[in-house]
Amino acid sequence: MKPEVILRSFGYLTDAAGVTIAVSFAGIFIGFAIGALICAARLSRRRWLKRLGGAYVSVFRGVPLLVQLLFIYYFLAEFGLDVPAIVAAVGGLALSSAAYQAEILRGALNAVPRGQEEAAVALGFTGLQIWRRVLLPQALRISVPPLINEFILLLKASSLVSVVGIAELTRVSMNIASMTYRPLEAYVGGGLFYLAINLTLAGFGALAERRLAAGDTR
Amino acid sequence: MSLDVLWRYLPSLVFGFGVTIFCWSVGGALGMALGFAIALGRRLRLPPLRWALRAYIEVFRGTPFLMQLFLLYAAGPSIGLKLSATAAGVLGLGLYSSAYFAEIFRAGFGGVPVGQIEAARSVGMSKFDTLIRVELPAALIAAVPSIVNMLIVLSKETVVLSIITVPELMYQMQTMAAETFTAFDAIFAMAVFYWILVEAVSRVGSKVEARVTAYLVSQGARA
Numbered sequence: 457m458k459p460e461v462i463l464r465s466f467g468y469l470t471d472a473a474g475v476t477i478a479v480s481f482a483g484i485f486i487g488f489a490i491g492a493l494i495c496a497a498r499l500s501r502r503r504w505l506k507r508l509g510g511a512y513v514s515v516f517r518g519v520p521l522l523v524q525l526l527f528i529y530y531f532l533a534e535f536g537l538d539v540p541a542i543v544a545a546v547g548g549l550a551l552s553s554a555a556y557q558a559e560i561l562r563g564a565l566n567a568v569p570r571g572q573e574e575a576a577v578a579l580g581f582t583g584l585q586i587w588r589r590v591l592l593p594q595a596l597r598i599s600v601p602p603l604i605n606e607f608i609l610l611l612k613a614s615s616l617v618s619v620v621g622i623a624e625l626t627r628v629s630m631n632i633a634s635m636t637y638r639p640l641e642a643y644v645g646g647g648l649f650y651l652a653i654n655l656t657l658a659g660f661g662a663l664a665e666r667r668l669a670a671g672d673t674r
Numbered sequence: 675m676s677l678d679v680l681w682r683y684l685p686s687l688v689f690g691f692g693v694t695i696f697c698w699s700v701g702g703a704l705g706m707a708l709g710f711a712i713a714l715g716r717r718l719r720l721p722p723l724r725w726a727l728r729a730y731i732e733v734f735r736g737t738p739f740l741m742q743l744f745l746l747y748a749a750g751p752s753i754g755l756k757l758s759a760t761a762a763g764v765l766g767l768g769l770y771s772s773a774y775f776a777e778i779f780r781a782g783f784g785g786v787p788v789g790q791i792e793a794a795r796s797v798g799m800s801k802f803d804t805l806i807r808v809e810l811p812a813a814l815i816a817a818v819p820s821i822v823n824m825l826i827v828l829s830k831e832t833v834v835l836s837i838i839t840v841p842e843l844m845y846q847m848q849t850m851a852a853e854t855f856t857a858f859d860a861i862f863a864m865a866v867f868y869w870i871l872v873e874a875v876s877r878v879g880s881k882v883e884a885r886v887t888a889y890l891v892s893q894g895a896r897a
Contacts, residue, residue, distance in 0.1 A: 457753075518872040519865045520833040522844070527865055530857045615738035619837065626740055633748060640749035647737045647745065654736040 458638060462645035465632045472628035473649045479542075479624060480611040483549030484557075487610070488603075490550060491557030498562055509558070516555035522616050524548050529620050545617035553610050560606060564599035565591060597668050604661035608654050615650075625649055680863060683850045690846030697760065697842060698832050701767025702825055708768060709775025716780060727776070734773035740834050742766055747838045763835040763842075771828050778820040782813035818886045822879035826872055833868070843867070 462469075497509035516524070525548040532539045539547075568591055576586045618627035629646030633639040680687070716727050734742065746755070746769075747762040757765065786809050794804040836844035844864060851860035 514873065515869055518869040518876075520830040520844075520868055522833045522836075523861060523864050523868060526857075527861045530861055534858045612736075612738040615740040616834070618740070626738065626744075629741070630744065633744075638752070639744070640752045643741060643745040643749050647733075647741050650738060650741060651733060651736045655732065658736075 457644075458641055461632075461636055461638045461641035462648075465636070465642070465645065468628050468632060469625070469645055469649055472623060472625045472646075473653065475622065476611065476614055476624040476626075476650075477653065479545055479549065479617060479622065480607065480614045482546045483553055483614065484607050484610055486546065486550035487553030487557050490554035491561060494554055494558035495561040495565070498558065499565065513555045513558055516552050517559075521548065521552050521613050522619065524552055525616060525620060541617075541620045541622055544620050545614075545622045549610060549614060549617065552613070553606065556606050556609075557603065560599050560602045561595065563602075564595040567598050568594045600668060601661055601665045604657060604664060608657050608661070611653060611657070612650065679850070679854050679856050679859065683846070683854075686846045686850070687843065690841060690843035693760070693840065694832050694842040694844075697764050697767060697835060697840065698825075698829050701764045701832075702771060702828050704764070704768030705771030705828070706775050706821070708772035709777075710779050712772060712776035713779035713783065716776070717783070731773045731776055734770055735777075739766070739770050739831055740837060742770055743834065743838050759835075759838050759840045762838060763832075763840040767828060767831065767835075770831070771824060774824050774827075775821070778817050778824060779813065781820070782817035783809060785816045786812045815886055815890060819879075819883050822876075822882060826875050826879065829872060829875060830868065 494509045494512050497505045498513070500506055500509075519527075525544065528548050528551075529539070529541070529544040532544075572590055572594075573586060576590045581589065614624060615626040618624060618630065621627070623631075625646050629642045632645070633642035636642065712727050712730070716724055718724070743762065743766045746766050747757065747759060750757055750762065790808055790812070791804055794808040795801075799807065832842060833844045835842050836848060839845060847860045847864050851857040
């Protein structure tokens with residue numbers, strides 16, 4: 457073990473960590489938007505929308521992310537569309553994460569007691585007001601800790617986009633390993649970066665959970 | 675879709691499926707055994723052991739599975755750990771999932787009502803007896819849904835083994851795609867296949883859960 461290998465490639469690793477974080481952020485935000493739509497479809501009264509939402513969640517949670525990524529990467533190429541690897545990577549992460557986030561949001565909405573909606577109706581709130589003032593604030597609060605958890609999972613899953621050639625943390629660790637012939641140092645270095653990012657995120661998650669719980673008892 | 679290509683490659687795909695199932699079951703069993711040992715170890719009043727196990731869990735849950743595989747497979751030889759791709763894959767699955775299983779079992783133990791443990795102790799059961807006869811059954815039954823869930827997650831993680839050239843299904847499929855220029859078909863077939871596998875496992879899982887819940891309800895009714 458030669459720690460100086462890690463130190464010498466520190467600059468590469470920080471750049472790569474930046475790419476990992478950027479790809480994951482893009483994935484989680486786009487995934488949230490899609491996930492909110494899927495969740496709305498699943499809660500809709502129209503049966504075909506409900507089915508469609510259910511099928512989306514089932515497929516994107518049931519098919520491994522690596523298969524999804526390669527599918528997107530090759531699917532569009534089949535139609536002569538040369539998608540940049542970064543689009544395939546972010547798109548794959550977002551589509552897969554959307555399925556999980558849709559379930560998180562649905563769970564959070566279901567966790568808001570029914571009586572509140574009924575009370576709001578009885579008080580004469582309109583449909584939109586119920587959503588904006590009663591359901592959403594509470595559901596979003598409930599969903600923050602699981603969403604942070606999902607972000608941690610996505611950040612780890614983003615290591616898979618190395619297979620479509622994105623120079624993120626895993627890919628760069630591989631490159632360092634093959635350039636220096638020191639795989640142990642390269643992968644330990646990359647792993648430490650992941651660990652640092654994820655422990656920070658987990659810290660935020662714990663903080664959010666505590667603060668939100670404090671709001672609950674008020 | 676070119677079905678004749680799939681037909682021609684059927685033997686290697688079946689072999690790959692066998693490897694996938696092998697890695698999944700052995701890796702999962704290893705992870706469960708290790709995870710259970712870790713959960714028990716964390717109950718001992720030995721601070722250094724507790725810290726070490728806590729660190730173990732944080733490391734294996736905080737880094738990507740792919741990274742752990744590379745570390746085992748590519749960096750293993752430099753610390754004298756020479757493993758074949760499949761051995762590294764199975765060991766990797768076991769180590770990775772053990773961290774999650776440890777937390778699942780810990781939550782299971784945590785869910786056992788304190789009153790039951792106190793009752794068992796005051797009736798005169800030894801600590802060991804309390805653990806085996808009171809805590810363990812309740813904890814294991816409470817953990818079933820999470821265990822099933824983790825096994826489903828793990829079945830999808832086996833795909834990652836193809837990156838370190840374990841000859842499992844995904845690897846066979848990619849070989850086929852490279853040899854016959856049918857990348858799209860192969861990956862499409864793959865997506866359908868894994869989806870069916872995961873759906874089947876989760877259906878069986880919810881059956882098991884339903885039975886366990888029914889058992890619990892019947893026990894509760896009797897008590």
